[in-house]
Amino acid sequence: MAAPTTERPASAGDTRELAPARRGNRAGPALLTVLTWIVGIGFFFPILWMVLTAFKKEADAYTSPPSLFFTPTLEQFETVFSSGIGPYLLNSLFATVMSTVFVLLLAVPAAYAVSLRPVKKTQDVLFFFISTKMLPVVAAIVPIYVVVNDIGMLDNIWTLVVLYTAMNLPIAVWMMRSFFQEVPKELLEAASMDGASLWRSMREVVLPVVSPGIAATSLICVIFAWNEFFFAVNLTAATAATVPVFLVGFITSEGLYFAKLCAAATMCALPVVVAGWIAQNKLVQGLSFGAVK
Amino acid sequence: MADVVFDQASRVYTAGAKPAVNRLDLEIAEGEFVVLVGPSGSGKSTALRMLAGLEEIDDGEIRIGGRNMVGVPSRDRDIAMVFQNYALYPNKTVGDNMAFPLKMRGVDKATQQEKVKAAADILGLTDYLDRKPKALSGGQRQRVAMGRAIVREPQVFLMDEPLSNLDAKMRVSTRTEIAAMQRRLGVTTVYVTHDQVEAMTMGDRVALLADGRLQQFDTPADLYDKPANAFVAGFIGSPAMNLFTLPVSAEGVRMGSSELRLPREVHSRIGGHERVTLGIRPEQWSVADGASGGGDGVSSGVKAQVDVVEELGSDAYLYAHLDDDAQTAVVVRTAGRSGARRGDQNVLTPTSDELHLFDADSGDRL
Numbered sequence: 001m002a003a004p005t006t007e008r009p010a011s012a013g014d015t016r017e018l019a020p021a022r023r024g025n026r027a028g029p030a031l032l033t034v035l036t037w038i039v040g041i042g043f044f045f046p047i048l049w050m051v052l053t054a055f056k057k058e059a060d061a062y063t064s065p066p067s068l069f070f071t072p073t074l075e076q077f078e079t080v081f082s083s084g085i086g087p088y089l090l091n092s093l094f095a096t097v098m099s100t101v102f103v104l105l106l107a108v109p110a111a112y113a114v115s116l117r118p119v120k121k122t123q124d125v126l127f128f129f130i131s132t133k134m135l136p137v138v139a140a141i142v143p144i145y146v147v148v149n150d151i152g153m154l155d156n157i158w159t160l161v162v163l164y165t166a167m168n169l170p171i172a173v174w175m176m177r178s179f180f181q182e183v184p185k186e187l188l189e190a191a192s193m194d195g196a197s198l199w200r201s202m203r204e205v206v207l208p209v210v211s212p213g214i215a216a217t218s219l220i221c222v223i224f225a226w227n228e229f230f231f232a233v234n235l236t237a238a239t240a241a242t243v244p245v246f247l248v249g250f251i252t253s254e255g256l257y258f259a260k261l262c263a264a265a266t267m268c269a270l271p272v273v274v275a276g277w278i279a280q281n282k283l284v285q286g287l288s289f290g291a292v293k
Numbered sequence: 294m295a296d297v298v299f300d301q302a303s304r305v306y307t308a309g310a311k312p313a314v315n316r317l318d319l320e321i322a323e324g325e326f327v328v329l330v331g332p333s334g335s336g337k338s339t340a341l342r343m344l345a346g347l348e349e350i351d352d353g354e355i356r357i358g359g360r361n362m363v364g365v366p367s368r369d370r371d372i373a374m375v376f377q378n379y380a381l382y383p384n385k386t387v388g389d390n391m392a393f394p395l396k397m398r399g400v401d402k403a404t405q406q407e408k409v410k411a412a413a414d415i416l417g418l419t420d421y422l423d424r425k426p427k428a429l430s431g432g433q434r435q436r437v438a439m440g441r442a443i444v445r446e447p448q449v450f451l452m453d454e455p456l457s458n459l460d461a462k463m464r465v466s467t468r469t470e471i472a473a474m475q476r477r478l479g480v481t482t483v484y485v486t487h488d489q490v491e492a493m494t495m496g497d498r499v500a501l502l503a504d505g506r507l508q509q510f511d512t513p514a515d516l517y518d519k520p521a522n523a524f525v526a527g528f529i530g531s532p533a534m535n536l537f538t539l540p541v542s543a544e545g546v547r548m549g550s551s552e553l554r555l556p557r558e559v560h561s562r563i564g565g566h567e568r569v570t571l572g573i574r575p576e577q578w579s580v581a582d583g584a585s586g587g588g589d590g591v592s593s594g595v596k597a598q599v600d601v602v603e604e605l606g607s608d609a610y611l612y613a614h615l616d617d618d619a620q621t622a623v624v625v626r627t628a629g630r631s632g633a634r635r636g637d638q639n640v641l642t643p644t645s646d647e648l649h650l651f652d653a654d655s656g657d658r659l
């Protein structure tokens with residue numbers, strides 16, 4: 001009889017003590033969620049603001065405090081188009097797509113070789129690839145300019161295609177290498193026992209497995225090529241200039257027209273967002289890569 | 294179907310180092326089921342991979358159907374392999390996985406489907422042909438891997454520990470299924486495992502490897518009854534055979550303060566050796582209560598004290614140590630529920646005349 005009576009207050013005391021601790025446990029994730037939202041909005045807000053401003057009239061763009069409610073207009077986009085962004089967009093698109101295609105054509109076989117058929121010097125080769133990224137572009141621009149000038153390729157979009165390919169190739173090889181390394185060796189062995197040639201096993205077995213990696217690598221290459229400014233501004237003029245060059249030119253000439261500038265910037269950002277959205281599905285697949293047995 | 298011959302086949306990974314597979318000689322008959330077994334690092338998987346064409350043959354030859362395979366790529370060897378982790382193509386459906394080897398050989402679509410269907414029927418995979426491997430259980434994946442191997446109707450099946458990723462129950466049922474299927478198809482099969490139960494139950498013959506060398510190549514029964522050396526004796530059988538290295542006496546061997554008498558025929562095999570390794574299987578002991586005598590100088594039994602009793606139901610394992618020498622452990626297999634308990638004093642007497650004697654230095658059977 002004595003035991004239960006002494007136990008009861010003790011257990012009541014336990015719950016009282018435990019309760020705040022439990023609440024603390026629940027507060028932790030909630031706090032993290034709030035923090036995540038704050039950081040997320042902090043990053044996203046300037047972009048949202050840019051997009052919103054792009055749909056405003058110039059007068060609305062300058063009101064203080066800023067007006068959240070306004071009549072959206074496409075006026076700024078029309079102005080940007082009429083000011084000749086078209087050729088720049090086409091140049092950017094061409095340089096980006098062509099360089100990404102070339103990078104993939106070169107990097108995928110290279111990464112396959114260094115990850116699945118390594119030789120003694122493979123590590124050195126990989127280091128050489130990445131070492132090319134260690135020289136600042138500024139340091140290389142003078143010799144590049146001289147060479148490009150000598151072969152008469154200044155202001156030619158193919159110059160940018162070649163440079164962007166060279167610029168992205170090391171990163172792509174390293175990225176694809178890490179994806180190839182995830183491919184179970186037995187898959188290739190099984191394919192070769194099943195009678196597949198190197199080419200067939202690459203196409204039918206390996207590439208489908210690493211396709212999320214190819215999507216991720218392509219996306220990185222597209223972003224880097226699309227955003228590239230330094231080569232473009234130094235090696236192109238009227239015919240081969242890309243969108244970043246146009247945008248900077250726009251700042252100086254139309255700097256006071258804030259809404260117009262935002263419209264131009266939004267248009268520049270849009271293709272990359274679209275590319276990311278296309279790749280998204282594959283990227284998510286990439287996260288479940290480990291499910292491959 | 295074809296016979297397979299390993300003729301002094303060797304694999305050396307780094308020049309000058311010990312070979313992973315050292316001058317392996319095996320003659321596997323047409324339609325035979327041969328199991329390569331051994332501890333890890335014994336070279337059994339390497340030997341299989343050499344046969345598969347996934348490892349080079351650095352020395353010697355491997356012949357399939359009389360044709361030397363040195364330098365022949367895997368895809369031209371007409372063999373099929375089941376991998377430990379199955380190596381199914383994750384992006385292909387079960388049906389496409391199984392059809393892949395046919396497709397690679399340019400078999401027409403209709404025949405592909407027909408053969409895949411037939412294999413799926415045998416393996417009970419008909420309802421799963423449209424699924425991706427990800428949506429299958431471990432046992433089903435294993436069967437898909439089997440299916441991919443059998444649709445080809447290859448000359449030789451190679452299996453590299455195909456059951457080790459399954460749970461215990463599944464392993465037992467799949468073991469019998471594979472053995473039965475092999476017998477029905479009659480395809481020469483080389484099967485690698487580290488599990489001696491699989492080796493003993495599945496193979497027509499078992500090749501036991503250690504340190505890259507073949508120790509014995511025999512039927513399971515002969516491997517158990519006539520181990521070629523002390524290593525084989527200790528590896529095959531569970532619990533393992535008791536192996537004691539002992540000085541030879543006039544009528545037997547001395548074990549602590551007792552003398553174990555050996556049958557005349559067994560004793561005659563000792564020859565001039567002063568020390569021998571005596572092998573006694575756990576089931577070759579009779580157990581008597583320690584109070585009823587024995588251990589009095591010359592007798593046929595030794596006194597031992599029980600440390601652990603493992604009761605398995607049908608039988609029980611007693612783990613004991615000798616009274617004279619606490620370092621010498623003895624394993625005894627008795628009938629289940631014999632009432633043995635920890636701390637029991639027993640007199641152990643070898644019951645069988647089939648005792649095993651090995652050279653104390655080389656380990657070879659005497």
